[in-house]
Amino acid sequence: MSDVDDEELFERAGAALRSPSANDAAAREALVHAIRDEPRRSPVTTSRKASPWWMAFAAAAVAFVAGLGTGRSMSRPPSVAKAGSGDSAERRVEFVFVAPAARNVSLVGDFNGWDATATPMRRTDGRTTWSVAVPLAAGRHVYAFVVDGNDWVTDPQAPLSPEQWFGQRNSVVVVPVGDRGS
Amino acid sequence: MTDEALVARAVEGDVDAYAALAEQYYSSCARIARRMLRNDADAEDVVQETFLRAFRAIGRFERGREFRVWLFTILVNQCRTAATSRKRRHLRFSDDEAAIARAADERPIAVVEEKSAVSIAVDSLEPLLREAFVLKYVEGLDYAEMATITGAGISALKMRVKRACDALRPKLEAIYHE
Numbered sequence: 356m357s358d359v360d361d362e363e364l365f366e367r368a369g370a371a372l373r374s375p376s377a378n379d380a381a382a383r384e385a386l387v388h389a390i391r392d393e394p395r396r397s398p399v400t401t402s403r404k405a406s407p408w409w410m411a412f413a414a415a416a417v418a419f420v421a422g423l424g425t426g427r428s429m430s431r432p433p434s435v436a437k438a439g440s441g442d443s444a445e446r447r448v449e450f451v452f453v454a455p456a457a458r459n460v461s462l463v464g465d466f467n468g469w470d471a472t473a474t475p476m477r478r479t480d481g482r483t484t485w486s487v488a489v490p491l492a493a494g495r496h497v498y499a500f501v502v503d504g505n506d507w508v509t510d511p512q513a514p515l516s517p518e519q520w521f522g523q524r525n526s527v528v529v530v531p532v533g534d535r536g537s
Numbered sequence: 538m539t540d541e542a543l544v545a546r547a548v549e550g551d552v553d554a555y556a557a558l559a560e561q562y563y564s565s566c567a568r569i570a571r572r573m574l575r576n577d578a579d580a581e582d583v584v585q586e587t588f589l590r591a592f593r594a595i596g597r598f599e600r601g602r603e604f605r606v607w608l609f610t611i612l613v614n615q616c617r618t619a620a621t622s623r624k625r626r627h628l629r630f631s632d633d634e635a636a637i638a639r640a641a642d643e644r645p646i647a648v649v650e651e652k653s654a655v656s657i658a659v660d661s662l663e664p665l666l667r668e669a670f671v672l673k674y675v676e677g678l679d680y681a682e683m684a685t686i687t688g689a690g691i692s693a694l695k696m697r698v699k700r701a702c703d704a705l706r707p708k709l710e711a712i713y714h715e
């Protein structure tokens with residue numbers, strides 16, 4: 356078969372996959388509703404220097420833990436307590452996650468060996484919000500939440516680790532050095 | 538209204554403008570996610586999460602960039618994250634679910650069968666080859682756009698597309714030439 360025929364074959368296959376799917380209309384409508392239900396954003400008036408989107412998220416999270424964040428509805432990024440006056444190589448970091456339907460939620464990360472039983476979270480806001488505070492050393496930590504023992508989810512309010520392809524991607528929190536906690 | 542105009546309005550907080558972008562690009566995103574995840578329900582969740590993440594981040598959208606490429610970059614990352622999570626949860630794609638979905642489809646049988654057969658062929662590719670094939674032949678992106686979206690080099694992407702085509706050729710010939 357010639358290259359021209361080949362190209363035609365693959366273009367034809369691509370066209371077949373572009374044919375509309377039966378469920379798209381309803382799903383698209385649900386998405387538009389979800390967008391309209393999102394909290395309104397404030398207009399942005401400043402231009403920003405080019406950077407990958409995940410770096411922008413990371414910068415926002417770092418700003419938040421440094422005490423500059425504004426907070427949002429739903430979950431919020433991990434908040435880092437101010438450094439104590441003692442020895443304190445570690446800082447207390449509070450993780451908050453909104454999961455109204457969950458029966459149990461735990462925190463897993465590089466700091467607890469990714470053990471889903473090591474750091475259970477507790478309900479702190481009626482029946483919707485789960486939280487836990489853990490001591491973490493200054494630096495970058497990678498973490499996730501485990502819902503009902505088997506559903507492993509990232510923090511919607513924190514940046515994702517930038518690993519590529521099918522490598523592990525989880526949420527990232529940066530614990531600052533010195534007395535810059537929120 | 539152009540994408541650029543809609544994005545400019547969305548950056549200023551116009552939800553209707555962003556909803557218009559979502560309506561315009563929903564189907565493309567759904568196609569990519571379905572092929573990458575091989576599961577319609579997971580794909581639907583990922584597409585919704587992608588649009589909501591992009592909406593929350595649109596204030597950081599760089600003027601001059603193409604919205605579609607920026608959106609697909611977020612989508613591809615979300616699909617990779619979902620695939621990783623799914624591996625950890627040991628979820629498996631159910632052929633029964635696909636059969637039920639096809640049964641509920643009201644389009645002409647020939648169209649449904651062609652799409653279904655091609656989907657099965659493409660789904661049999663390795664993830665990276667599948668991703669490259671879908672971006673090139675289903676969404677019609679050029680290699681520079683694909684490189685931005687996937688983070689891979691152009692020569693690597695060309696090789697992936699070639700390998701995908703080599704693997705697909707006999708299967709597609711069987712579908713179209715029988």
